[in-house]
Amino acid sequence: MTTSPLSVNHLFQGYTPPPGVFDEFLLDGGQPRPQAKLFLDALSRIGREEFDHRWEQAQRTVQANDFAYSGHITPGDQPRPWELDAIPFLISSTEWDVIATALKQRARLVNLVLSDLYGQQTLLTQGMLPAELVFSHPGFLRAYHGQVPRDNCFLHFYAADLARSPNGKWWVMADRTEAASGIGFALENRILTSRMFPELFNQCHVKRLAPFFIAVQDRLRSLAPQGLENPRVVLLSHGPQSPNYFEDAYLARYLGYTLVEGGDLAIRRNQVMLKTLGGLIPVDVIFRRQNSGDCDSLELRSSSGRGISGLTQAARSGQVGIANSLGSGLIESAAFMAYMPRLCKALLGEELKLPGVATWWCGDPQGLSYVLKNLEKLTIQSAFRIRGQDHPAMESWNQLPLKKRAELIQANPKQFVAQEKVIRSSVPVWKGETTPAHLSLRAYAVSAGDSYTVMQGALARTAKALDPLEVSIRKGEGSKDTWILSDQPVEHISLLKEQGRTISLRRSGSELPSRAADNLFWLGRQLERAESLARLLRSLVNRLGGETRSNSDLEVPILLRCLADEGQIEPGYAIEKMRNQLPAIEHVLPTAVFDETQSASLRSIINELFRLGSIVRDRVSLDTWRIIRRIDKGFQPARFGVTNLSDVLTMMNDLITELAAFSGIIMESMTRTQAFRFLELGRRLERSLQIISLVKNSFIPMPDVQAPVLETVLEVADSLMTYRSRYLSNLQLAAVLDLLLTDESNPRSLVFQFMQLSKQVERLPRNRELPGYSAEQRLAMTLLQSVRMLDIQEVSDTHCLGDYQPLEQLIETWDAQLPKLSEAISHRYLVHAVPSHQLADISPQ
Numbered sequence: 001m002t003t004s005p006l007s008v009n010h011l012f013q014g015y016t017p018p019p020g021v022f023d024e025f026l027l028d029g030g031q032p033r034p035q036a037k038l039f040l041d042a043l044s045r046i047g048r049e050e051f052d053h054r055w056e057q058a059q060r061t062v063q064a065n066d067f068a069y070s071g072h073i074t075p076g077d078q079p080r081p082w083e084l085d086a087i088p089f090l091i092s093s094t095e096w097d098v099i100a101t102a103l104k105q106r107a108r109l110v111n112l113v114l115s116d117l118y119g120q121q122t123l124l125t126q127g128m129l130p131a132e133l134v135f136s137h138p139g140f141l142r143a144y145h146g147q148v149p150r151d152n153c154f155l156h157f158y159a160a161d162l163a164r165s166p167n168g169k170w171w172v173m174a175d176r177t178e179a180a181s182g183i184g185f186a187l188e189n190r191i192l193t194s195r196m197f198p199e200l201f202n203q204c205h206v207k208r209l210a211p212f213f214i215a216v217q218d219r220l221r222s223l224a225p226q227g228l229e230n231p232r233v234v235l236l237s238h239g240p241q242s243p244n245y246f247e248d249a250y251l252a253r254y255l256g257y258t259l260v261e262g263g264d265l266a267i268r269r270n271q272v273m274l275k276t277l278g279g280l281i282p283v284d285v286i287f288r289r290q291n292s293g294d295c296d297s298l299e300l301r302s303s304s305g306r307g308i309s310g311l312t313q314a315a316r317s318g319q320v321g322i323a324n325s326l327g328s329g330l331i332e333s334a335a336f337m338a339y340m341p342r343l344c345k346a347l348l349g350e351e352l353k354l355p356g357v358a359t360w361w362c363g364d365p366q367g368l369s370y371v372l373k374n375l376e377k378l379t380i381q382s383a384f385r386i387r388g389q390d391h392p393a394m395e396s397w398n399q400l401p402l403k404k405r406a407e408l409i410q411a412n413p414k415q416f417v418a419q420e421k422v423i424r425s426s427v428p429v430w431k432g433e434t435t436p437a438h439l440s441l442r443a444y445a446v447s448a449g450d451s452y453t454v455m456q457g458a459l460a461r462t463a464k465a466l467d468p469l470e471v472s473i474r475k476g477e478g479s480k481d482t483w484i485l486s487d488q489p490v491e492h493i494s495l496l497k498e499q500g501r502t503i504s505l506r507r508s509g510s511e512l513p514s515r516a517a518d519n520l521f522w523l524g525r526q527l528e529r530a531e532s533l534a535r536l537l538r539s540l541v542n543r544l545g546g547e548t549r550s551n552s553d554l555e556v557p558i559l560l561r562c563l564a565d566e567g568q569i570e571p572g573y574a575i576e577k578m579r580n581q582l583p584a585i586e587h588v589l590p591t592a593v594f595d596e597t598q599s600a601s602l603r604s605i606i607n608e609l610f611r612l613g614s615i616v617r618d619r620v621s622l623d624t625w626r627i628i629r630r631i632d633k634g635f636q637p638a639r640f641g642v643t644n645l646s647d648v649l650t651m652m653n654d655l656i657t658e659l660a661a662f663s664g665i666i667m668e669s670m671t672r673t674q675a676f677r678f679l680e681l682g683r684r685l686e687r688s689l690q691i692i693s694l695v696k697n698s699f700i701p702m703p704d705v706q707a708p709v710l711e712t713v714l715e716v717a718d719s720l721m722t723y724r725s726r727y728l729s730n731l732q733l734a735a736v737l738d739l740l741l742t743d744e745s746n747p748r749s750l751v752f753q754f755m756q757l758s759k760q761v762e763r764l765p766r767n768r769e770l771p772g773y774s775a776e777q778r779l780a781m782t783l784l785q786s787v788r789m790l791d792i793q794e795v796s797d798t799h800c801l802g803d804y805q806p807l808e809q810l811i812e813t814w815d816a817q818l819p820k821l822s823e824a825i826s827h828r829y830l831v832h833a834v835p836s837h838q839l840a841d842i843s844p845q
């Protein structure tokens with residue numbers, strides 16, 4: 001094929017589709033297709049330089065939002081960045097309407113098949129489907145039978161993977177019926193691409209996605225058992241280990257639903273309940289993103305550890321609406337594709353409007369005969385699919401010699417299907433220049449009455465090779481926004497709309513799931529732990545070299561003792577005799593800071609901070625998440641893994657600045673809900689422990705020369721400026737201890753932390769009618785009273801005379817009481833160790 005004559009400021013110069021495929025942008029003569037001409041003309045007016053600038057901005061947004069396909073599990077298993085392409089896929093609304101009509105038909109058909117297989121099973125008794133195919137399926141379980149969903153709709157969300165063949169016709173490559181994975185990515189693609197080309201987006205009259213998401217909200221609302229106008233809907237996720245966790249959190253935030261995992265829910269008398277700080281509250285609808293088999297550890301797969309014991313019985317009793325119904329993933333298996341044409345005629349009295357890729361189930365003797373005769377022209381797949389358990393081995397399996405493949409199929413034919421190889425169409429992708437890639441589309445539909453509403457858009461996916469879709473996903477495919485082009489201007493539609501019934505005004509309640517509260521609590525603790533260690537390390541590095549190197553031997557040993565106590569360095573550095581036998585701290589420190597094999601290292605703490613932040617990203621603002629991500633990305637060893645003290649000092653300064661921004665946005669922008677309170681409890685408890693550790697390691701025993709140590713302690717505690725404004729350069733122990741322990745105006749003092757702990761504990765949800773104080777209230781009050789009753793001048797005078805016992809006893813008391821406070825809060829609110837009736841009748845705080 002000759003080189004395309006297209007040249008849009010060199011953007012498309014040299015773009016040449018591969019031979020023998022349908023190209024979505026160019027006709028065979030190299031001229032743009034009608035739907036692409038307007039876009040290309042408008043793109044030419046933007047120019048290459050402006051195009052590159054906008055694309056760089058879009059890429060920065062992807063990175064800043066950590067837009068990724070995979071959960072954050074461990075430091076060694078980082079999320080894979082989402083590969084969004086700059087050039088959208090374009091299709092006319094006329095052509096899309098034909099596709100949408102066919103998708104509605106196919107969704108209705110699949111729903112009827114599911115209803116029958118989990119009901120009367122006439123398709124099996126009449127021979128329309130082989131009984132062996134269905135009963136051999138590992139996902140066809142007795143527990144799914146007996147469900148009676150509202151409107152007899154088993155399939156609330158449907159997705160189809162589509163591809164266009166060289167003759168220009170669209171084919172269904174696969175049905176996706178377990179959960180509508182990808183709709184969040186399609187939405188984010190739209191937001192990013194439309195911001196990149198706002199004028200093109202309007203000029204091309206691109207159909208909006210909002211009507212689809214409005215239909216999603218309406219459908220989920222309609223599933224409430226008692227027809228509630230404003231039911232409680234939760235989005236059930238696999239959790240952070242899932243490759244779709246980013247999307248789950250993104251959708252929960254966008255749609256306004258509570259993001260939950262299996263452990264957040266419980267069943268009481270067939271009613272699904274959400275475990276919250278205030279006890280158990282009923283759930284009306286579950287927007288299920290978790291696999292069916294993982295949803296109930298009692299009747300289904302108990303080994304997954306993600307289930308809600310009794311959920312299948314709750315579904316059978318009609319006490320909760322679940323979308324999609326349990327067991328809906330059955331039809332995702334490729335073996336069913338072979339029977340869709342006959343099922344459509346039997347159930348709908350129609351021919352399929354959109355054919356599926358030609359498929360033969362080897363469990364059928366005729367199908368097996370055809371497959372063995374045409375094996376070299378076909379692709380072999382596993383007959384039965386469980387979402388998320390695709391078989392990577394099938395890729396190498398298809399590379400085996402024909403004879404070996406035939407033997408394996410004949411040994412167990414019902415486990416295999418064969419499909420015709422589809423050469424997918426090509427589209428231009430931007431990699432500094434336009435190059436061709438093969439296209440597949442994932443289109444979405446949501447049930448509406450007795451039909452379906454199809455998204456006016458799709459998740460376009462691109463791959464360089466013609467691998468099966470599951471293979472290309474594992475290898476790391478690209479993605480595009482899909483623009484459905486209308487002939488007329490498109491009306492702007494907002495997802496936000498007024499509801500019919502006036503709602504009661506309120507401030508906040510106790511609806512925060514206990515798991516989320518636990519993660520926020522530890523996020524706060526890691527935040528303060530990271531800042532405290534960064535300040536210690538900065539002070540130490542400043543005193544190890546250069547102009548600020550200490551002239552005395554006092555500060556460095558104390559800082560080493562503090563770091564050893566926190567597990568940052570070898571304990572031997574805290575002992576003078578052993579210190580001389582160890583490598584110089586200047587050489588050890590840079591490596592120790594970034595040692596991910598040590599759970600207490602600063603890098604490991606940042607890893608945990610990022611992990612917890614990624615889990616609760618539906619509970620924090622986008623700006624907060626960006627700071628968390630920036631902290632993680634910025635705190636890395638220098639290039640080539642070589643880091644010196646100067647690098648460490650620079651990174652400590654940057655880290656402290658970022659952590660201050662994190663704290664600032666929490667204090668200034670986070671609504672004072674229970675989420676804030678648990679984050680704040682974690683922060684204040686950890687800062688208390690860090691202050692106590694600093695005082696203990698610096699002043700017990702008291703150094704002979706006090707002034708340098710006192711100044712260092714004030715510097716680490718971020719209180720030096722306040723001290724100098726009060727006392728100038730007159731350094732005395734009593735004034736320092738007052739500022740660090742008993743000054744209620746200093747946000748870095750111990751008493752300030754205890755005041756905040758007591759304040760937040762008091763506002764936790766509880767039954768206000770019960771007499772007396774709770775264990776956590778008593779502990780918080782005891783801590784606050786202990787420091788308020790302290791005569792700091794007397795303690796310091798005694799200390800300076802060599803009697804360390806008063807301060808030592810106080811520190812031991814605080815060290816013992818703070819973990820007890822943390823444990824009491826956890827037992828009452830985070831693990832539900834307290835009977836639920838004690839947390840009933842919660843008054844909002």
